[in-house]
Amino acid sequence: MEPGIYIVLAIIVLLIIIVISNIKIVPQAYVFVVERLGAFHAAWGTGLHVKVPFIDRVTKRVSIKEQVVDFKPQSVITKDNVTMQIDTVVFFQITNAMQFTYGVERPISAIENLTATTLRNIVGDLDLEATLTSRDIINTRITAILDEATDR
CATH class of the missing domain: 3.30.479.30 (Band 7 domain)
Structure with missing residues (x-):
């Protein structure tokens, strides 16, 4: 096999890891506060969410339980x-x-x-x-x- 194939495979694996690491599941009774480039962007409720790699950041996990x-x-x-x-x-x-x-x-x-x-x-x-x-x-x-x- 050519060395170029290994580089392509490594890039594909790296992209898959980046995408999977940016999928967030917010559990019941929690809200995630998300910042985009350092400013408030959204408050994510329960469910599946995808953040933009290197731009979005989950700032705080807030419990909404009593x-x-x-x-x-x-x-x-x-x-x-x-x-x-x-x-x-x-x-x-x-x-x-x-x-x-x-x-x-x-x-x-x-x-x-x-x-x-x-x-x-x-x-x-x-x-x-x-x-x-x-x-x-x-x-x-x-x-x-x-x-x-x-x-x-």
Whole structure:
């Protein structure tokens, strides 16, 4: 066989490897954020996708499942000047992968700080007895405020 045949075969094998390595399967409950030449291009949902070799890049794999984060206890002062420690557990779900990727530098830290601030404001308006007996009211108010603040 001629040496030219080996070069052609090597090029064909290389092209096949490049094409196969650029086929991406996005699993259920995930969104892949894709950049084209460094700028946001698309958010791929579940299924089979093909990216352009050397031009497209999967930047982030975002889980759109509901997530649970347990934050450290927060020191809170009630309306009647009683200091108490409150544990916070936040359930959240990412609905916009592009905003999650590019909107805030550290999104989990942002959620924690927003939750702590909101919790302090709500508990600061209640006295100790109301704080201890109105867990549902506190949860409802926090949920409404956090939903509004995190919509974008």
